[in-house]
Amino acid sequence: MKYPLIFSVLLLTACSQTPAQIADxxxxxxxxxxxxxxxxxxxxxxxxxxxxxxxxxxLDQIQQVATTLPRAKTAVKQADYLRIEYTSLVFRFVDDLELRISGRELWVRSQSRVGYYDFGVNRQRAQALRDSLQQAQLIE
Structure with missing residues (x-):
């Protein structure tokens, strides 16, 4: 009987993690x-x-590459800033990938919205982005 309760709590937590606004x-x-x-x-x-x-x-090319990663959708796009949301397959947890062009650098920040430990998912996502951007010849 406790497993359906635990699953329900996790499901509700995952569904309630979309804030109205996320600052850059x-x-x-x-x-x-x-x-x-x-x-x-x-x-x-x-x-x-x-x-x-x-x-x-x-930024358009970077967005095109970043949204090819699994379960990605663009949440915010501005002149030099992009926030992409990645949703986990099972529990629907959302991670935010933030990208900003600053001169010749692409600032990259990936963070889980909920939880303490992410099992290295954000680092793996950043590496997958780096590999994809290199393959597309958008970064050196």
Whole structure:
């Protein structure tokens, strides 16, 4: 009897995690929890190596590549900023991938909205993005 209750709580938690507005956190350091990675965070557990853009890379091209990753949808797009939401398959948890073009750099920040530990999913997503952007010749 307790398993249906646990499943119901998880389902409701996953459904209720969509905030009305998420502020741009692309330059913000990650929280202490291990569910976030960023090119702007120098702490080893959160740090991502820089993404150096090729001269011809545009935000539209980056968006096209980033949304090919599984269960992705664009949430916000501005002149130099993009937030993409990735939804987990089973429990429908949402992670936010924030991308900002700053000169020749692409700032990358990926964080889970709920929970403490993400089992390395955000770091894996950032690496998959790096691989895809390199393959598309949008980063060096």
């Amino acid at each position: 956190r692309s330059a913000t350091l990650c929280p202490d929890s291990p569910n976030c990675v960023s090119t702007q965070d120098s702490r080893e557990s959160h740090h991502l190596a820089p993404f150096l853009l090729s001269e011809s890379a545009t």
